[in-house]
Amino acid sequence: xxxxxxxxxxxxxxxxxxxxxxxxxxxxxxxxxxxxxxxxxxxxxxxxxxxxxxxxxxxxxxxxxxxxxxxxxxxxxxxxxxxxxxxxxxxxxxxxxxxxxxxxxxxxxxxxxxxxxxxxxxxxxxxxxxxxxxxxxxxxxxxxxxx
Numbered sequence: 001x002x003x004x005x006x007x008x009x010x011x012x013x014x015x016x017x018x019x020x021x022x023x024x025x026x027x028x029x030x031x032x033x034x035x036x037x038x039x040x041x042x043x044x045x046x047x048x049x050x051x052x053x054x055x056x057x058x059x060x061x062x063x064x065x066x067x068x069x070x071x072x073x074x075x076x077x078x079x080x081x082x083x084x085x086x087x088x089x090x091x092x093x094x095x096x097x098x099x100x101x102x103x104x105x106x107x108x109x110x111x112x113x114x115x116x117x118x119x120x121x122x123x124x125x126x127x128x129x130x131x132x133x134x135x136x137x138x139x140x141x142x143x144x145x146x147x
Contacts, residue, residue: 045122
């Protein structure tokens with residue numbers, strides 16, 4: 001597994017976007033590497049998590065978002081016992097958790113060609129968005145200059 005150094009990104013996101021801290025924390029605390037996953041930035045406030053879940057059906061996967069934690073669980077119901085000559089595709093049960101930054105919402109999940117894709121969007125409330133403050137001219141200052 002690759003490790004990424006997010007420290008250059010911390011300099012430009014002081015105190016307002018914790019997603020790099022949370023990604024770094026997740027990367028360091030997870031010992032189990034199953035299932036493999038990617039986290040992508042698709043736009044300014046759009047992200048996607050992709051998990052490789054070959055052989056799982058949508059019924060066997062549960063995606064749960066609770067407060068700032070996204071949990072993906074899977075359990076295969078293999079009722080038939082098969083006689084494998086080689087068993088390389090893992091079907092073990094798993095539980096993978098991702099910490100989400102404030103105001104990150106899960107918009108949906110799709111399973112296509114063995115990849116579970118979870119769409120995430122950061123939606124800041126209107127009161128939290130930056131706004132331009134108009135600067136007015138002081139009336140007293142204008143009278144003193146005219147005199």
